Amino acid sequence: MRKRAVASSTESVSTTLSVAVASSKSSSSVAPSPTAEPSPLPSPLDGSLSSNFTTSSCPAFINSFLADPTFQQCYPFSLLLEGGSRSLFTAYKSIVSITQVLDASCAANVTLCNNYFQGLVQKLTTTDNCAADYNLGNPVVVQTYVALKAYAPTYTATCTKDPESSAYCFAETVTSNLSNVYIYFLPFNMSLANNPVPTCNSCLQNVMSVYHSATANRKQFIANTYVAAANNININCGPDFVNQTLAAEVVSSNGLQGLAGGPSLSLLATLSLVSIIPWLL
Template structure:
């Protein structure tokens, strides 16, 4: 069920802020809101020529853009970071990413992931651990687990990620959503033990046993960490990688760490 919300409902907004710490101030959302897009800032110049050409084709791919992939927005979109400052802005973004034909989008993301690693495109850059290439690849292969997690709603029909990223009293609630991108959860993170976290981790558990998915490298440690604060039966803590599957990437995620720092700066200043 998608959230239906009146932006003018100030009473409901105030009540939500008091009871959950969720920021719902309509003034934080630009009046002319546009859905964020991946890689919406200047790309690095550190690409081989064929890979740079592939990225240009990617960003003009109408099918790709129509999918509004949550998995790629998380790490690469400054517009997504701005939308995450507002409950209304991030809700509108999630409504767009969830209101797509998943069959078409999943097929497109898988095809693009294969293209990226082709010798004629970004194979050399991928092998050299180019950060933006690795972010693109991980975002493409993690499309479906993050589509499912991004579209989760709570019992009131509010998007779980919107609750998490705008919750000023629990600023680590959004960290688990980065696990499918191969980003480990910081050691001190203690996300709120609620149904949203439980359901998101259940989705991730279904993919963590596949070593072609980046979450195969991050799920178990995060599950054990959540176990410390939420109890031993809160989530499934063991996901064994499938034998014979291709190795997952183990990249450096400096741009993502920067986003985390920006998020913490926003909430504590």
């Protein structure tokens, strides 16, 4: 019964998100000011740790790595995005402020940071830390698990720049082109039943190329969502706009399988969708 309820919730949230994107795009008549004052860097999971936990060890573990200098230096944009950071919503108001956030995240050494985050994923789901809350579907724990696991493909996608303007493609998308925003949530196992019609530009092609390469690791969530998204894009942009197949599989030690008994993939998708709706409305 729980799985059927989750599936129904996913479908409902997908419809709401599609409407929200269309509404936001049509109602935005004033372009963000490029001279806006940059805001302080957003914090991951701000306001989220008041969530109900079954043990005290889980929030203690999360707080410990949030305070870790290595974590702070790596500054994972994936956790800001998937975790629904409240302070990130403010950064979306201008291309200057969101660019400041992306600069900080993209300055990290992606290889070293990915190794660090995959180690955190393993520790997060141990009995001594957050296994109980993970298996019960605690939103904070599940979103943290998904975001850290998807760090590498999210890093590369959100650090991709528009070849014409040299601006971050993500920054341009969230400030002026919401029709393409859903592609940045594909690494979190999010797929929408009714995606908005995409803007067929070089940013869309380049980000999808990043994802295509990432699908070589079948343990990454992007391997679940890529083909459907590519098919949707090619229906609107032309049959050869993006590659519609998965890359040849490569076994990687840095992609971790979801644990047996953990939350279903449909639940992960639901949590991802819910996290982005507030700033689209």
